[in-house]
Amino acid sequence: MEMPSPNPAILARKARLAERLLAVLPADAVIQDEAETRAYECDALTAYKCPPLLAVLPRSTQEVSAVLRICHEEGVPVVPRGAGTSLAGGALPTADCVILGVARMNEVLETDFENRIIRVQTGRTNLSVSGAVEDEDFFYAPDPSSQLACAIAGNIAMNSGGAHCLKYGVTTNNLLGVTMVMMDGTVAEIGGAHLDAGGLDLLGVICGSEGQLGVVTEATLRILRKPEGARPVLIGYGSNEVAGACVSDIIKAGVLPVAIEFMDRPCIEACEAFAKADYPMCEALLIIEVEGSEAEIEHQLGLITEIARSHNPVELREAGDADEAARIWLGRKSAFGAMGQINDYMCLDGTIPVSSLPFVLRRIGEMSKEFGLDVANVFHAGDGNMHPLILFDANKPGDLETCEAFGAEILKLCVEAGGCLTGEHGVGIEKRDLMLHQYSAADLEAQLKVKDVFDPKWLLNPAKVFPLSVTEGRRAVALAAE
Amino acid sequence: MMTPGSEAELAEAITGASGPLCIQGGGTRGLAVEGEVLSTRGLSGVELYEPGALTLVVSAGTPVADVEALLAKENQRLAFEPIDHRGLLGTDGTPTIGGVIAANVSGPRRIQAGAARDHLLGVRFVDGSGQVVKNGGRVMKNVTGYDLVKLMCGAHGTLGVLTEVALKVLPRAEAAATVTLTGLDLPGAVRAMSAALGSPYDVTGAAYDAETYQTHIRVEGFRDSAAYRGAELVKLLSPIAMAEVQEDAESLWRGIRDVAAFQGRDGDVWRVSVKPTDAVELVPHLEAEALQFDWGGGLIWALVPAGTELRNRIKVPGHATLVRAAQETRARLGVFQPKPGPLTAVSEGLRRQFDPRGILNPGLMG
Numbered sequence: 001m002e003m004p005s006p007n008p009a010i011l012a013r014k015a016r017l018a019e020r021l022l023a024v025l026p027a028d029a030v031i032q033d034e035a036e037t038r039a040y041e042c043d044a045l046t047a048y049k050c051p052p053l054l055a056v057l058p059r060s061t062q063e064v065s066a067v068l069r070i071c072h073e074e075g076v077p078v079v080p081r082g083a084g085t086s087l088a089g090g091a092l093p094t095a096d097c098v099i100l101g102v103a104r105m106n107e108v109l110e111t112d113f114e115n116r117i118i119r120v121q122t123g124r125t126n127l128s129v130s131g132a133v134e135d136e137d138f139f140y141a142p143d144p145s146s147q148l149a150c151a152i153a154g155n156i157a158m159n160s161g162g163a164h165c166l167k168y169g170v171t172t173n174n175l176l177g178v179t180m181v182m183m184d185g186t187v188a189e190i191g192g193a194h195l196d197a198g199g200l201d202l203l204g205v206i207c208g209s210e211g212q213l214g215v216v217t218e219a220t221l222r223i224l225r226k227p228e229g230a231r232p233v234l235i236g237y238g239s240n241e242v243a244g245a246c247v248s249d250i251i252k253a254g255v256l257p258v259a260i261e262f263m264d265r266p267c268i269e270a271c272e273a274f275a276k277a278d279y280p281m282c283e284a285l286l287i288i289e290v291e292g293s294e295a296e297i298e299h300q301l302g303l304i305t306e307i308a309r310s311h312n313p314v315e316l317r318e319a320g321d322a323d324e325a326a327r328i329w330l331g332r333k334s335a336f337g338a339m340g341q342i343n344d345y346m347c348l349d350g351t352i353p354v355s356s357l358p359f360v361l362r363r364i365g366e367m368s369k370e371f372g373l374d375v376a377n378v379f380h381a382g383d384g385n386m387h388p389l390i391l392f393d394a395n396k397p398g399d400l401e402t403c404e405a406f407g408a409e410i411l412k413l414c415v416e417a418g419g420c421l422t423g424e425h426g427v428g429i430e431k432r433d434l435m436l437h438q439y440s441a442a443d444l445e446a447q448l449k450v451k452d453v454f455d456p457k458w459l460l461n462p463a464k465v466f467p468l469s470v471t472e473g474r475r476a477v478a479l480a481a482e
Numbered sequence: 483m484m485t486p487g488s489e490a491e492l493a494e495a496i497t498g499a500s501g502p503l504c505i506q507g508g509g510t511r512g513l514a515v516e517g518e519v520l521s522t523r524g525l526s527g528v529e530l531y532e533p534g535a536l537t538l539v540v541s542a543g544t545p546v547a548d549v550e551a552l553l554a555k556e557n558q559r560l561a562f563e564p565i566d567h568r569g570l571l572g573t574d575g576t577p578t579i580g581g582v583i584a585a586n587v588s589g590p591r592r593i594q595a596g597a598a599r600d601h602l603l604g605v606r607f608v609d610g611s612g613q614v615v616k617n618g619g620r621v622m623k624n625v626t627g628y629d630l631v632k633l634m635c636g637a638h639g640t641l642g643v644l645t646e647v648a649l650k651v652l653p654r655a656e657a658a659a660t661v662t663l664t665g666l667d668l669p670g671a672v673r674a675m676s677a678a679l680g681s682p683y684d685v686t687g688a689a690y691d692a693e694t695y696q697t698h699i700r701v702e703g704f705r706d707s708a709a710y711r712g713a714e715l716v717k718l719l720s721p722i723a724m725a726e727v728q729e730d731a732e733s734l735w736r737g738i739r740d741v742a743a744f745q746g747r748d749g750d751v752w753r754v755s756v757k758p759t760d761a762v763e764l765v766p767h768l769e770a771e772a773l774q775f776d777w778g779g780g781l782i783w784a785l786v787p788a789g790t791e792l793r794n795r796i797k798v799p800g801h802a803t804l805v806r807a808a809q810e811t812r813a814r815l816g817v818f819q820p821k822p823g824p825l826t827a828v829s830e831g832l833r834r835q836f837d838p839r840g841i842l843n844p845g846l847m848g
Contacts, residue, residue: 114676115757115780137682159625170623172632173600186824193757195780196586196597197636198801198819199847200829204599204632208625228682248534254557254653296707351621354535383622384535423623431626438626439616446615446836447628453831465627 001048001089001429004463006096007479010076014053017074017098021056024066029104031055040081040099044146045089045430047400052079052093057101061179061187061217064100068215069185071098075478077459078183080211082154083125085146087347088428090158090210094463100215102153108132109218117176117193119220122153126160129221138223141168144424145336156216159208161424166382167258167291168224170424172207177220180206180213183455193220205450210426211461213454227291230258232328233301235308236282236315240264241358243284246311247381248354250288255303260382261287261332264361267376267389268331274338277331280315286381287332335378336389343374343391346403350414351385351423360417364388364410371406373399385423386414412437427465435467444470483519489606489614489645495520496643497612502844505639507543507581512571512806513638513817515843522580525645530620533558537603537620538651542580542644549579553651561652562598563589563735569745571806580644586636589739590687590700593679593777599635601650607634607642610837620648633832639843641836655702658686659712660731663697663723666690669762671697672779674722676758679778681718683711689738690775697723700735741783743774750807752792754782756800767795791815818847 010017018032031037032054041049053076058064071078081091081101093099105121106128112118113136120129126147129140143162144150150160156178161170168174177191191203206213237243247260263271263285272279279285286308290300301318308316319325331338339345352360361377368375374391388410392403411421411431415438421431435444444466451458451474458478462471486492496503502517509521522543529539533556540549546564553559564582568574583605588597595601604618617630634641663674671690678685678699687700699719701711712727719725737743744751749771756764758779765773770784786792789811793802801819804812821829829848833840 112757112759113680114673114759116676116680117757138680159629161623161625165623169596169600170625172629173596182824188824188828189822190825192799194755194760194800195592195777196588196599196755196801198755198803199636199821199825200641200832201586201599201632201636202821202825202828204635205629207632208629225680225682227684251536251653252534252556254656256653292707293710295710296704299704299706351623353532353537353621355532380623385621385623418619419621420619420624420626422626423621424625426625427627435627438619442613443616444627446609446613446617446630449835450628450630450633450832453828453835 002468003050003094004468004475006094010096011053013074017076018054020070021054021067024070025056025058025063029057029059031057040093040101043084043086043089043091045087045092045428048089048092048429050093050095052097052099053095055099055101057104059104061181064181064215064217065185065187067100068181068183072184072457072459075457075459077462079461080153080157080215082123082151082157083149085150086154086158086426086428088422088426088430090154090426090428090464092429102151102217105217112193113138115193116223117220118223119218120152122156122216122219123151126150126152126155133223137226139226140221140223141174142171152219153216156207156219157209157211158424158426161385163259163261163380165380166260167256172204174222175203175207175219176222178203178206178216179218181215181217183214183457183460191220210428210465212451212465213460228293229297230289230291231297231301231319232287232289232325233304233319234315234317234328235286235288235313236280237284237311238282238314240284240361242311243286244354244357246286246308249307250304251382253303253307255300257288257290257304257382259289260380262379262381263332263335264377266374267335267378270338270342270376271331271335274341275331275334277327279331282314287328332378339376339389339391344394345389345391346407348388348407348410349385349423349425350411350419350421351383352414352417352419354381354384356417360413363413367406367409371402373403373406384419408434429464432465433467448474483521485521485524487524489525489608492525492643492645493608493612493614496608496610499841501841503841505643505843507578507584508575510573510575510577511567511581511585512573513846515846517844520643522578522643522645528552529646536651537648539620539646539648540579541646542578544579546577546579546582554654557654558651559654560601560649561591561595562601563591563739564598565589566740570741570751579647583635583647584637584639584644590689590735590776593688594684594686595652599632602631602635602647603650604648605631605634605644606646607644609642610839610842615642618648622650638846640833640847643842657705657708658700658702658730659708660728660734661699661712661715661719661725662728663719663725665695666697666723667695668692668765670722671775672758672762674719675699675778677718677722678715681715683714687735688778690779691743692773692775693743698734698738738776741774744772744783744785747785749785750788750790750811751805752784752786752802753805754784754796754800754802756780756782756798760798760800764796764798767797768792769795793819816848820848
């Protein structure tokens with residue numbers, strides 16, 4: 001993976017930069033020791049590492065503003081970091097950058113049940129946002145599987161999703177307002193507890209911009225009352241095609257489950273070996289969850305199982321109680337752990353139209369043979385968000401490269417099928433060089449123009465999202481102007 | 483008036499334009515600016531509809547009514563319930579889906595299902611230089627690059643002219659129940675609506691008519707489920723007011739959506755978005771002749787004497803849009819709320835980037 005070479009002029013100014021930062025931050029908030037900066041050398045895409053020049057851990061919006069103003073004046077690139085759980089390398093440093101971590105900003109600023117909002121500092125973890133309101137039976141809907149660790153800052157940067165998006169939407173649909181610090185240190189309030197924007201929807205373009213437009217320090221989030229209850233059903237089929245047809249028929253019948261999870265045979269086998277959830281051995285497994293009162297759950301599950309039976313399942317298992325429900329989810333929830341036990345793996349998250357599911361799974365199977373690497377598929381079937389897990393051996397020379405090449409082919413396939421490169425993880429560095437498969441040069445230029453407005457000097461997370469060849473001119477101008 | 487029949491022709495029309503363009507779908511939303519009319523009505527038709535994937539891709543000039551009829555055949559709908567402005571503004575013409583998206587118009591269900599922008603999956607547009615751009619796609623989860631889809635939704639054509647939109651559609655509910663509480667003042671109504679919206683009953687509409695003192699709360703779903711939740715809401719709200727349930731109330735909610743209460747009455751109409759509990763504090767300062775509330779109290783429709791500057795009276799966070807007024811008033815006060823401080827520069831910067839010649843609906847958004 002190519003990254004821009006560090007600017008020697010910036011490396012030479014490390015001491016002065018640290019001194020300036022120490023003038024606006026407490027001593028423990030500026031990390032300059034080489035052994036300590038190593039803690040920030042990568043995120044959850046651990047194949048790529050590079051310690052930053054410095055790391056800073058501010059505690060307030062004012063401190064973030066002071067840091068950015070200095071970096072702006074000094075012409076130093078800044079890479080914002082939430083909890084460092086990005087699977088796409090969104091928080092990967094360059095040697096000449098300052099890592100701006102928001103981990104120490106994790107306060108709940110306001111909970112308001114009458115207006116159904118919570119305002120938090122963005123270093124707070126996703127799950128602890130729900131934790132702050134659960135005593136009143138409320139929750140924050142987006143639930144990425146890293147929710148125990150990942151920060152709201154990163155959720156906003158990547159527009160994170162989760163298993164329950166079909167009903168509740170992703171981050172952008174649950175974000176009402178932000179406090180954002182622009183690269184020159186300007187603090188902007190965008191949106192708030194009221195709905196929708198007066199003028200242009202700036203909040204909409206900030207969410208998902210991968211830390212390239214500003215550093216979001218506070219967020220107003222929509223919270224919802226928990227449903228009365230929820231229950232899953234497990235359905236096994238003899239082929240991916242039939243399972244796909246079943247999903248489509250359920251949606252067409254007007255039922256909107258909160259989650260429809262799909263696992264293929266390699267995934268079922270791995271989960272079964274690992275978690276012993278007593279899954280049936282078949283080609284495709286669906287876990288479908290519905291919500292509501294007891295009677296509503298009964299009614300929806302009745303409709304779903306009727307449709308499921310018309311497709312001749314090899315197994316159909318309804319949860320009779322909470323224990324059985326937990327058992328149904330057990331295997332799925334341990335899927336990634338199961339894979340990790342077998343092998344190193346790479347997790348992709350391309351999205352496809354649900355109708356192309358059988359075709360895409362068949363092609364992935366063929367490609368698996370061509371590349372000589374196994375793939376297990378686990379998948380948010382309601383919204384088409386795939387998660388192919390490619391298994392490889394990091395200790396075997398060349399395996400990582402083969403895996404990356406295979407992954408790239410899968411993502412291109414997703415685009416060809418009418419989908420996209422990434423449904424919830426973000427582009428980062430991982431999918432940067434594939435962007436021209438999804439978008440034309442003109443499409444990307446339109447996106448770059450947005451960054452030009454928010455960050456004219458191209459200092460915020462500059463080596464991400466877009467192919468380096470596409471952004472080269474802009475980064476060079478920024479460098480020359482310095 | 484130019485009515486290009488294809489995206490390429492539309493791009494040519496913009497490239498060749500020598501002065502301001504008034505971008506128009508059906509022209510029903512009263513937002514015309516000075517300039518040659520560039521209509522999207524020649525771009526009409528369904529590109530793709532997959533009911534099993536809840537996905538619809540249509541050309542921007544397609545009439546909303548055609549879209550709704552197509553979806554109804556599969557028992558689906560646009561869940562954000564776009565307002566039809568014709569009654570309120572006294573306009574005629576045929577609302578287009580492109581107009582709905584360009585204006586990000588959403589009705590009562592916005593509080594539960596989201597706004598138009600939350601259902602927009604992808605766009606194709608032509609920017610002010612005549613460049614064709616696509617963003618997003620046709621799948622529900624997509625974080626590939628910047629979300630210009632949201633930026634285009636609500637930009638009223640000032641960043642580019644939409645040629646095609648991809649939408650997430652949803653199943654049409656089998657039934658609805660509307661709980662109506664009578665005799666509440668605004669603080670009581672907001673309290674009742676907050677209680678309902680904070681309940682587990684999945685409320686899809688919460689509106690208050692300050693002229694009849696009626697509060698309406700809607701639930702939707704399968705027939706038994708809607709009836710059950712309606713009855714539960716009556717129980718929940720009984721300490722606040724006596725309530726009645728009606729099974730269907732489609733015309734009531736259409737009236738709320740389209741602000742039927744202000745149709746044919748003199749005066750300017752403002753649309754104010756605030757936090758619901760702030761509405762209680764704000765309303766006495768508005769000195770309005772009549773008021774209607776939606777979105778649990780957070781959306782205020784205010785009827786005021788012609789020429790009134792309402793924004794000066796609003797001291798709580800939010801924004802106010804001048805929806806109906808004489809041309810002179812609109813020019814003087816501006817239709818849209820100016821952005822605070824640094825965001826004005828960002829908005830202007832974006833408009834300059836996407837429309838360097840300043841020819842797309844100039845002046846409409848500042």
